[in-house]
Amino acid sequence: MQFYCESLTEYKRLATREVKIGDLLLGNFHPIRVQTMTTTDTMDTMATVEQSIRCIEAGAELVRITAPSKKEAENLLHIKNDLRRRGYTTPLVADIHFTPNAAEIAARIVEKVRVNPGNYVDKKKFELIEYTDADYAEEIDRIRDRFTPLVKICKEYGTAMRIGTNHGSLSDRIMSRYGDTPIGMVESAMEFLRIARYETYHNIVLSMKSSNPQVMVQAYRLLVRSMFDEFGECYPLHLGVTEAGDGEDGRVKSAIGIGTLLEDGLGDTIRVSLTEDPELEIPVCRDIAKRYERRTQKDRTTEKPKTINALRENAAGIPALVSSRPPYDPFHYQRRNTFVVDNIGGKHVPVVIADLSKMNMITPSDLHNIGYAYDEATDKWNISDAAADYIFTGKVELGFALPGTLKVITWPDHWQNAHDKTKYFPIYESKGFLEAESKSDLVNFVMLDCFSDKTPLNDFTYLDELANDRSVVLCLSSKNPHTMPAIRRMFIELQERKIDNPVVLIADSYWQTADEHLIHYATETGALLLDGFGDGICLGMTAGSYEHLASSLEQVNASGRNYSNNRTTEQFINNTAFSILQATRTRISKTEYISCPSCGRTLFDLQETTARIRSVTNHLKGVKIAIMGCIVNGPGEMADADFGYVGSGPGKITLYKGKEVMKRNVNSAVAVEELVNLLKENGAWVSP
Numbered sequence: 001m002q003f004y005c006e007s008l009t010e011y012k013r014l015a016t017r018e019v020k021i022g023d024l025l026l027g028n029f030h031p032i033r034v035q036t037m038t039t040t041d042t043m044d045t046m047a048t049v050e051q052s053i054r055c056i057e058a059g060a061e062l063v064r065i066t067a068p069s070k071k072e073a074e075n076l077l078h079i080k081n082d083l084r085r086r087g088y089t090t091p092l093v094a095d096i097h098f099t100p101n102a103a104e105i106a107a108r109i110v111e112k113v114r115v116n117p118g119n120y121v122d123k124k125k126f127e128l129i130e131y132t133d134a135d136y137a138e139e140i141d142r143i144r145d146r147f148t149p150l151v152k153i154c155k156e157y158g159t160a161m162r163i164g165t166n167h168g169s170l171s172d173r174i175m176s177r178y179g180d181t182p183i184g185m186v187e188s189a190m191e192f193l194r195i196a197r198y199e200t201y202h203n204i205v206l207s208m209k210s211s212n213p214q215v216m217v218q219a220y221r222l223l224v225r226s227m228f229d230e231f232g233e234c235y236p237l238h239l240g241v242t243e244a245g246d247g248e249d250g251r252v253k254s255a256i257g258i259g260t261l262l263e264d265g266l267g268d269t270i271r272v273s274l275t276e277d278p279e280l281e282i283p284v285c286r287d288i289a290k291r292y293e294r295r296t297q298k299d300r301t302t303e304k305p306k307t308i309n310a311l312r313e314n315a316a317g318i319p320a321l322v323s324s325r326p327p328y329d330p331f332h333y334q335r336r337n338t339f340v341v342d343n344i345g346g347k348h349v350p351v352v353i354a355d356l357s358k359m360n361m362i363t364p365s366d367l368h369n370i371g372y373a374y375d376e377a378t379d380k381w382n383i384s385d386a387a388a389d390y391i392f393t394g395k396v397e398l399g400f401a402l403p404g405t406l407k408v409i410t411w412p413d414h415w416q417n418a419h420d421k422t423k424y425f426p427i428y429e430s431k432g433f434l435e436a437e438s439k440s441d442l443v444n445f446v447m448l449d450c451f452s453d454k455t456p457l458n459d460f461t462y463l464d465e466l467a468n469d470r471s472v473v474l475c476l477s478s479k480n481p482h483t484m485p486a487i488r489r490m491f492i493e494l495q496e497r498k499i500d501n502p503v504v505l506i507a508d509s510y511w512q513t514a515d516e517h518l519i520h521y522a523t524e525t526g527a528l529l530l531d532g533f534g535d536g537i538c539l540g541m542t543a544g545s546y547e548h549l550a551s552s553l554e555q556v557n558a559s560g561r562n563y564s565n566n567r568t569t570e571q572f573i574n575n576t577a578f579s580i581l582q583a584t585r586t587r588i589s590k591t592e593y594i595s596c597p598s599c600g601r602t603l604f605d606l607q608e609t610t611a612r613i614r615s616v617t618n619h620l621k622g623v624k625i626a627i628m629g630c631i632v633n634g635p636g637e638m639a640d641a642d643f644g645y646v647g648s649g650p651g652k653i654t655l656y657k658g659k660e661v662m663k664r665n666v667n668s669a670v671a672v673e674e675l676v677n678l679l680k681e682n683g684a685w686v687s688p
């Protein structure tokens, strides 16, 4: 194992134990299973059965249903019987928080129970307590006493279990000792896992969810490492970004978190938590999972021990790591050290380069798509928070004065004719730059295709020739089928060679639908940004994809899904770039919404309310607003939101600032208005 996965350079799924959930096998190289959760009231048998059927018909291989108390747990029997009577055998999962009694009933009925170790035994009071080792051991005994009966029931009935940790709902005990950290999340699950193993119960899946993809990815990596160190084996992983939100942002966040882990072969089942109808989550799950169906995996039974030279020629063409540790820490975020070229690298936020090279002519109004609105009356540019920093025009000449903050990248032949060399910069192929007679004194972009078939594996001499030229910004892309790891491998090479030039990540997409492109871009660039790699991004698209995307965007816009109202391909790509930077928290350009996917506990219409809150707050750059369906889990799971809007009873909303209640049981008719007042009272409001 390389730190947390089988390989950082070759696509290899992590070997995990096989788990049986009804007739469904999960883990141990079985296909990545997709699942969702119902949002109906569990006591409404008919509605829950019908929604479950819609999810199953959409492709869900597991359907989770909330069981907040004993009566809902008991009603799972009616739901299950009705589904089986109608011919649906898909395994059902009971979702449990705070109620061991409900878990013990559900475990006798459905194929799997999910418990949250943060609240299975403990009530959340947000208290910080000093524990001695003896106190702590006593707490673990208390958990053992309360949790063991459920383990025994699951063992007896052949029921599977997910130990599902959430970043936002760690117990006060874990928070007091480990803080709100990935290691705390791992320890929270490990406490329960040790108890289950002691009872020789192994039908277990684990998850480490957070609404912050960075925390989520680090926690899963640490979990794998911890299981491997302590038990010498790993249990299957259920991947998900919790409270991801809706529309474009929800998909981008989910793809970054889930995709980053799948790239390294981690993950046996996935759930995308969107504030949308649950059946809409399944196509997104499938779009994420299908990316790995094409990756080759060597037959490990024929693998022999290898020399370093043999490893350099692995199947995917990416040189294996020579050193025993990568020169970065995959468990902690630290941005790669770079020098500054113009406004790229160093402490500058990552820049966005819009690729407009496929346009025959570019006019001032075209810049509207990438965040610049020209006002003819005042002859001024209005620049949005999500305005691209550079445009790549290829050969296209611009016949108008540029907005002050925008710069242009062109092919070298065209750059030579550019009138303003402080705003126009050339982009070269790697060797082209070395051979070029004329170069910019300020900025030269140099493209490197990382480990595609044409790249010589052992020849990095050209890198040394470019190295540390203070005008060079490297632009990394790869045609290798295992693209992200190929580019990551190049970052490792740069670090080992002490090459500190800033880097722009170039991701081209050959997919067709809007969702497929979002997932592709988010995974390919987000995974690198989460590890601190990348000082800019440029998202492109193969020519054939343009046409398909246009019709796909029409469908998305007609469906009313929240896709930032993208009307054109350029708008869509530009918004996606900023969404990726926002989700990786490397560049904040808009309000962040942490909205729960809703479930049978939800006390108001989450989709409608989220849309209403968005419409009045979406100009509050950098403010994090949580919209949570119930007060049982909501406050715990709001994670690091600045403000919270939480259902506290039928028609009642409680408003939070951080974890502190500010306005209790506000009438829901005026709650959005009261939220705005709360933002104003706390200096978080600006006029739209």
Ligand code: SF4
Pocket: 596, 597, 598, 599, 600, 601, 602, 603, 628, 629, 630, 631, 632, 633, 634, 637
């Ligand atoms: S916070 Fe939302 S998804 Fe979580 S239990 Fe409450 S209503 Fe359900």
